[in-house]
Amino acid sequence: MTDPCVIFDLDGTLVDSETLGSQALLDMLPELNEPLHVISERYRGQRMANIMADVEKRLGNKLPHNFENDYREYAASRIEAELKPMPGVLAMLEKLHLARCVASSAPKPKIELALNVCGLAPFFGRDVFSCYEIGAWKPDPAIFLHAAGEMQVTVERCIVVEDSDVGVSAAVAAGMQVLRYDPAGSYITSESVRCFAHMDELLPLLIDYKS
Numbered sequence: 001m002t003d004p005c006v007i008f009d010l011d012g013t014l015v016d017s018e019t020l021g022s023q024a025l026l027d028m029l030p031e032l033n034e035p036l037h038v039i040s041e042r043y044r045g046q047r048m049a050n051i052m053a054d055v056e057k058r059l060g061n062k063l064p065h066n067f068e069n070d071y072r073e074y075a076a077s078r079i080e081a082e083l084k085p086m087p088g089v090l091a092m093l094e095k096l097h098l099a100r101c102v103a104s105s106a107p108k109p110k111i112e113l114a115l116n117v118c119g120l121a122p123f124f125g126r127d128v129f130s131c132y133e134i135g136a137w138k139p140d141p142a143i144f145l146h147a148a149g150e151m152q153v154t155v156e157r158c159i160v161v162e163d164s165d166v167g168v169s170a171a172v173a174a175g176m177q178v179l180r181y182d183p184a185g186s187y188i189t190s191e192s193v194r195c196f197a198h199m200d201e202l203l204p205l206l207i208d209y210k211s
Helices: 017-028 036-042 048-059 067-082 087-094 108-117 142-151 165-173 199-210
Strands: 005-008 097-105 128-132 157-160 177-181 193-198
Touching: 005 142, 017 036, 017 067, 017 199, 036 048, 048 067, 087 199, 097 108, 108 128, 108 157, 128 142, 142 157, 142 165, 157 199, 165 177, 177 199, 193 199
Parallel strands: 005 097, 005 157, 097 128, 157 177, 177 193
Antiparallel strands: none
């Protein structure tokens, strides 16, 4: 039997960027006037266009036409200065001897920046896939199906590691096995989605699937 391929989400799974991105949003839009953790959970895994549409609806105003570019530049500066890998990720990847790739809703330049800043780029090489490349975003399963095709592995042999609702939904819709990274312990393992709280726990779960 062919070994599985592990498909990793990026933000909030490999790197601690959800908090940085949400703080950048609050810095630029203080009128949102909500706690950081609330913003982080509200927009976890969402594409930027959906976030902006929701913000405009809530504020009752259109954002400036250059808001997305300004936001991305500001968020990138914070990523370069402050981004860290999620706890245990480096040690996990050093011990992971399976094919792996990244499939993210972020633009590819942001993915590559985050991986480089956190020292994770060598673990993935060119096997980095962005929703912006195919024009479809989670919860559409297209990005995971695209990744499987590029990695030349069947969906049955793919294991997706995700942290967001939209990402988990996309992986389930793709017919892939799902391991949900849930450090807060907010979710319950189900028949289709197994939860884990720390990256130390991931390798044993992958060994179970491999066997």
